[in-house]
Amino acid sequence: MRVAVGMSGGVDSSVTALLMKEKGHEVIGVTLRFHTIEACEVEGTHNVCCSPKDVQDAARVSQKLGIPHLTFDWERIFKERVIDYFVEEYSRGRTPNPCAVCNREVKTGYFARYLRAVADIDRLATGHYARIEEDPSFGRVIKRGTDRKRDQSYFLALVRREDLDLLEFPLGNMTKEEVRELARSYGLEVADKRDSQEVCFLMGKSPGEYLEKIVGLREGEIRHVSGKTLGRHSGIYNFTIGQRRGLGISYSKPLYVVDIDASTNTVFVGEEEYLYNDKLYVRELNLHVPMERWEDVSAQIRYRHSPVRVESVKRTSDGYEVKFREEVRGITPGQVVAFYSGDILLGGGIIEAYKE
Incomplete structure (x- = not known):
């Protein structure tokens, strides 16, 4: 199988490439370059991925693994589909999740389709801490990563159902320390490289600082x-x-x-009491599993939010009403709501409102 590995220059994507090669696949390292300026360091913390330095690290790892490496300059695509969206959402008084949108519109779902069309690539493998498996009831689905502290399935809730057939997540059953140990055992120089901690294009700034420069x-x-x-x-x-x-x-x-x-x-x-609501509204739902087959559903309204049991999801004239079995704190328009049944990611959508 011909597998492209999305390589950001970090340890996760590097080990992903290693694992794909160990499985005997024909592996090509591919890196998307979103920025033409160097990554910044804020108080010693690496804050940006996909910078020129990261592209160099990805190329060096590819060379060590003996696989070809290609770089795609997608700065314009990234700006149009992610940064412009980010600015527009904040200007509307909303709090967007650019990483989830990027996974759908740029670096995961869309990139997998692009590689299939232009290079006849069978699968795109990424370093997400999530599992993608064949379920006997639902077919190919995304599941939570085994390491719950690292689970990134929430950020994949907007990825289109048809793109799941093009994706692989080899790290889904591993912990971060296991990934680093494997990288060390193979002598990969990125084994102890710091993780990116911020939204990549903010360059260490807060959203407010970044947006003030743009909109004043x-x-x-x-x-x-x-x-x-x-x-x-x-x-x-x-x-x-x-x-x-x-x-x-x-x-x-x-x-x-x-x-x-x-x-x-x-x-x-x-006062804090005003933060609690038992409903939210979404305009569109991205379904990995048909809604008529949903059972024992819970929802996650932020990345670090504990799942809350869902009482009902009803069609409305302009979207869907999601009702919880208890009041939820801090429902935020612009954020992603991801739906689960156990470990299975059922789908998700962007929160439109928390009141009628």
Whole structure:
């Protein structure tokens, strides 16, 4: 089987290439270059992937493994499909998940289709900590990674069902330390390379700092849910639902961001009780398993969020209503909701709202 391995220059993708070669596949290392500037270091932490330095590391690992390595300059595609989306969503008062969108639109699902079309590649293997397996009931599905602390299936909820046939995730049954040990045993120089910790194109900046450079200061009011004005802000892009710190206001009780109205450029704050809701709404659902076959469903509304049991998913005039069996804290428009049955990823969508 001809397998392309998406190589970011880190230990995960390097071991992925190693494992694919050990299985006897014809392996080609491929790297997508999204940035033409060097990666930055902030207080010693590597914050960017896919930089020129990472491309060099991927090429060196490929050479050591004895596999060809190709680099694709996709800076324009990445900007149009991920960065522009990120800016637009924050401008609407939402908190996007660019990594999940990138997996669908650029580096995972779309890239696998691209390689199949232009290079007759059978599969694209990536370093995601998730499993992709043949289920006797549902066919090819994504499952949570064995290492729950590293599980990245949530970020794959938007990947199209038809793309699952083109993907491999060899690290799904491994822990991070097992991956590093394997890299050390084969003498890969990236064995102890730091992981990327931030959204790659932010270059160490917060979303607010990054967006201020692009859209400028956009001052507006901070209001309590009762209607009282408590202060002013320099841009709604500095806030997200559930945020408590950095509000720049004083009040007799702890306050949290509970809503953002882009139409009036207003940030609404309130007591913690206002963060809890038992419903959310999505406009579209990306299904890996047909909905009529969903059973014992739980949902995850953020990457580090504990799954919550779902009572119902109902079709509405313009999307879907998801009702939980308990109230959930901090449902955030723009984030991804991923649905599971046990370890199986059923699908997902982008949260449109948490109230009618």
